Amino acid sequence: MRNHNFKSWFIATRPWSFPASAMPILVTLAYLHWLGESVNWYIGIWTLINIIIFHAAGNTWSDYYDFKIGVDREDTIGGTSIISGEFKAKEIRNLSISLLAIALLSGIALLLCTGLPTLYFGIAGALLTVLYPWFKYHALGDVDIFLTYSLLPILGTTFVATGRCGTEALWLTIPIGLITVGILHINNARDTIQDKRADIKTFAMLVGKKASAYIYCFEVIFPFIYIIAGAIMGVFPYISLIVLPAIKIAIDNSRKAILFPKNGEKLLFGVDEMTAKLQLTFSLLLTISLFIDTLIS
Numbered sequence: 561m562r563n564h565n566f567k568s569w570f571i572a573t574r575p576w577s578f579p580a581s582a583m584p585i586l587v588t589l590a591y592l593h594w595l596g597e598s599v600n601w602y603i604g605i606w607t608l609i610n611i612i613i614f615h616a617a618g619n620t621w622s623d624y625y626d627f628k629i630g631v632d633r634e635d636t637i638g639g640t641s642i643i644s645g646e647f648k649a650k651e652i653r654n655l656s657i658s659l660l661a662i663a664l665l666s667g668i669a670l671l672l673c674t675g676l677p678t679l680y681f682g683i684a685g686a687l688l689t690v691l692y693p694w695f696k697y698h699a700l701g702d703v704d705i706f707l708t709y710s711l712l713p714i715l716g717t718t719f720v721a722t723g724r725c726g727t728e729a730l731w732l733t734i735p736i737g738l739i740t741v742g743i744l745h746i747n748n749a750r751d752t753i754q755d756k757r758a759d760i761k762t763f764a765m766l767v768g769k770k771a772s773a774y775i776y777c778f779e780v781i782f783p784f785i786y787i788i789a790g791a792i793m794g795v796f797p798y799i800s801l802i803v804l805p806a807i808k809i810a811i812d813n814s815r816k817a818i819l820f821p822k823n824g825e826k827l828l829f830g831v832d833e834m835t836a837k838l839q840l841t842f843s844l845l846l847t848i849s850l851f852i853d854t855l856i857s
Contacts, residue, residue, distance in 0.1 A: 564647070572623075572641040572652060573616035573659070576833050580709050580740040581615035582608055583843035587736060588717040588729045590850040594797070597722050603674065604721040610666045611685075611713055617659035618689040618708075624653045625693040629758060660686070674720045681716035688712070696748075697760035705744045710737030731795050735783035739842060742779035743835045745772065746817060750828035769821035776817045780810040780838060787846070796846075797853035803845040809838040 585608040593599050627642045627649050641647045667682040688708040695704040710733045718726045748764035749772040755762050764772045784807045790796040813831050820827040
């Protein structure tokens, strides 16, 4: 059996995708702080780390399950830790189970420090993570991802960081959630041939290539329109418009998406990673703007 170093194990978790789980927590903490809430930063950072571990468990579990049912083969682009021969399937399975166990134990400790609602958020997150392959194969993966990496973490972070179940931060679910869903959606649009071969049905397959391209463009561009409208309405500070330069990443990705139905899936190679980069850039700029406005107000 091959001995793997830490770097190999870490890469197997697909760390480029972690902005999808980390950014909702970070932006929510910043937004609550901007609203004048008393934020427990220790609990907040703990939550951020825990959801990243959950995310890593979900990524590796998805890779294992995709391999076992034949979705991932030699021509697969993403999640190649098993098909490349670097890891055995059982190694990735065991890694996923270990990460999930760590996240669950950490979640239990977090529950003891916060309160019963944390249990409900944790159970919902764990179920959505474990059941993600089933949702994905039945054209519901986009819904699962929106719930797992937008709605649930935003509501859960609000509770654990403030001690109460509030809905003020729900304004963040649309811009953050859409970009995150875009990561999955463009990935599935690229992998349509492989997914059809495995006899599964993703949302991208259901709507077709052309519609998928336009849906993706909406998912990555509308968040900027949303922030502008939110600033006008007072939901976000005007300084939050510093997110606008990040639209260049969204436009570059959208151009590739629009062209792929005619020019082929190869045009989408790397667009999922660039969408994760968009999430990272968009969310960090929004977070910074919220802290700056708090300081100057």
